[in-house]
Amino acid sequence: MHYKRKNLRFEWILDAQYLYSMSAIARIGGTNRYIIYCLVRTVTQNDSGEILISGSPYLIAQPTAYIHKKPDIAYIKEYEKYVEKGLVDEDGNLYV
Numbered sequence: 001m002h003y004k005r006k007n008l009r010f011e012w013i014l015d016a017q018y019l020y021s022m023s024a025i026a027r028i029g030g031t032n033r034y035i036i037y038c039l040v041r042t043v044t045q046n047d048s049g050e051i052l053i054s055g056s057p058y059l060i061a062q063p064t065a066y067i068h069k070k071p072d073i074a075y076i077k078e079y080e081k082y083v084e085k086g087l088v089d090e091d092g093n094l095y096v
Helices: 072-084
Strands: 002-005 008-012 035-045 051-061
Parallel strands (some): 008 051
């Protein structure tokens, strides 16, 4: 298994003895997010500048709570768009 992002590639060294079926989790609707705790084995860099990290996972968990990362400025800009379209009354309430 691997995860690649820009010039970083992370490979998990998996032992088939510890794998189990994830089909029940895959059938749940929505986006699945996972936290993977692992032991980093090697960190290398190839000729093209890509960094390769290999590790052995200890624990793969699905968090029950997520961090909301939408910045406040996004809500201000969204409100301004509603005002421009005339979807907000003088009290600041949206017309539904």
